[in-house]
Amino acid sequence: xxxxxxxxxxxxxxxxxxxxxxxxxxxxxxxxxxxxxxxxxxxxxxxxxxxxxxxxxxxxxxxxxxxxxxxxxxxx
Numbered sequence: 744x745x746x747x748x749x750x751x752x753x754x755x756x757x758x759x760x761x762x763x764x765x766x767x768x769x770x771x772x773x774x775x776x777x778x779x780x781x782x783x784x785x786x787x788x789x790x791x792x793x794x795x796x797x798x799x800x801x802x803x804x805x806x807x808x809x810x811x812x813x814x815x816x817x818x819x
Contacts, residue, residue: 746793746805747773753786759811760784764793764803782808 744766751760763782767773770790777783798805801817809817 744768746795746798747790748793749773749777749783749788749790751784751786751788760786761808761810762814763808764798764805766805776806780806782806784808 745768747765747767747770748762749765750762752758753760761782761784763777765773765776767776770792773790774783774788803809803817
């Protein structure tokens with residue numbers, strides 16, 4: 744299992760809809776899991792694989808939707 748950073752956006756209005764971290768076997772499973780957990784806000788999705796160490800080092804919770812404001816705060 745890997746961790747995936749999934750970023751959701753609506754390109755028509757140029758808006759970030761949120762980000763979630765999902766533990767899954769692959770990217771497609773991560774998207775399906777986000778839908779099942781009701782943390783997929785829709786829109787287009789992009790993602791990248793993360794290591795467990797990266798996830799823990801950043802203090803990120805899995806299976807939770809973060810807003811753009813919350814993600815920006817983590818970067819500071």
